[in-house]
Amino acid sequence: MIDPPALPPGITVFERGWLSSNNILLTGRDSTALVDSGYCTHAAQTVALTSQALQGRALDRLLNTHLHSDHCGGNAALQQRHPALQTLIPPGQAAFVADWDPQALTYTPTGQQCPRFRFDALLRPGTGVELGDRLWQIHAAPGHDPNAVVLFEPESGVLISADALWENGFGVVFPELEGVGAFDEVAATLDLIESLDPLVVIPGHGRVFSHVAESLGLARRRLQSFVRDPRKHANHAARVLLKFKLLELQRIRYADFSQWAGSTRYFEMVHARYFPEVEPQAWLAQLMQDLVRAGAAARDGEFVLNA
Structure with missing residues (x-):
């Protein structure tokens, strides 16, 4: 097995089990941020892991790549632990979070849990966000979730791909289950990732990897098998x-x-x-x-x- 690639200083990945998404801690001279917070039943562990790594520093920002329960279930606990925490989410479901509609957010229909949390700002595709002394590009990544984003830092070539690309595939294409065609969006997102030409990928689940072309090829073959047989x-x-x-x-x-x-x-x-x-x-x-x-x-x- 190939060892996972080294990450630039200031980027720490907590690789979680598959119930929770990976958490990515980004630390800089003046600010700290966490990308994705895992599932709610692991919230105490998420808070503990983050606090231990911060070594007494406050957590300044929390970002969610998308709002599936395994990526934002720890938001409420982190907001309670860090009262000044600024939380950023993709714009597509902001109204449902503001009004807290667990039906529209798909927690009730999937039989999953997510404690109510607030948000303070939006991760708008086509813009950038400074995290850990680096400027990260925000890219729309529909398919698995129509409102998902990925984060890319071009200087280091690091991509936070969430569930758009894993080492061995990608996340369930939920819009397809509702009768909304989204396989083409998965393909377009894979093309976007290829065009970014990342050197290292931090996926939403599984280990960090650098053999991006191989993983893209596997994801595309998997996608084609689903297109042939929904x-x-x-x-x-x-x-x-x-x-x-x-x-x-x-x-x-x-x-x-x-x-x-x-x-x-x-x-x-x-x-x-x-x-x-x-x-x-x-x-x-x-x-x-x-x-x-x-x-x-x-x-x-x-x-x-x-x-």
């Missing part, structure tokens, strides 16, 4: 949502897990749009068998376990 993507997305809940709960009775899935709108929506010919409980049972076969879940009598 049901493949839909099944993948449903498994991801189930796995995410298992990562949160760790252990749950199968009957309760089945009831949770049946009452979660995204499962109902995906089933109705892509698999109406399959009885819902039979579809869920097949998804669970797929997770067990892949080693991502386990069965223990009446319980299902994260694995």
Whole structure:
């Protein structure tokens, strides 16, 4: 396995498990900033990791690449810990945050949690933001999330790619699940990343990497497989949502897990749009068998376990 590349001074990555996004701490002479805050059940750990790394300094800024629960679930805890914290979010869902609409923010439809937080400013694509003594470009990165942004620092060649590009793929294309075509936007975002020509990528999940061309090629092949067979993507997305809940709960009775899935709108929506010919409980049972076969879940009598 290739060791992850070295990062410039002042950039620290807390690589988290897949329930929480990675956190990127940027420290400069006069200011500090954190990009993405993980899931709410890990909020205390996010605060502790950040405080330990800051060594007594205050956290000045908090930025969210997008507003999925695994990227902003620690916002509220960090705002409580650092009362003067300035929080910046992409503009697309600012009104929903201001009014706090967990339905529109997709927390309720996906069966996930996110404590209410405030924001102070917007990350407008086409502009820049100074973080850790460096000026970072803000680029729109729709696809996985229509309002997502990525951050690029051209002097060092470092890209904070969020869920637009991972070492081995990219995040679920959520608009597609709602019947809104977004595979073309994924392709355009991958083209954008290629045009930026980053030397190092800090993804939303997984380790930092530098073999960008290889990862882009893998992502494009994966995207084409979804374009050819959208049901493949839909099944993948449903498994991801189930796995995410298992990562949160760790252990749950199968009957309760089945009831949770049946009452979660995204499962109902995906089933109705892509698999109406399959009885819902039979579809869920097949998804669970797929997770067990892949080693991502386990069965223990009446319980299902994260694995």
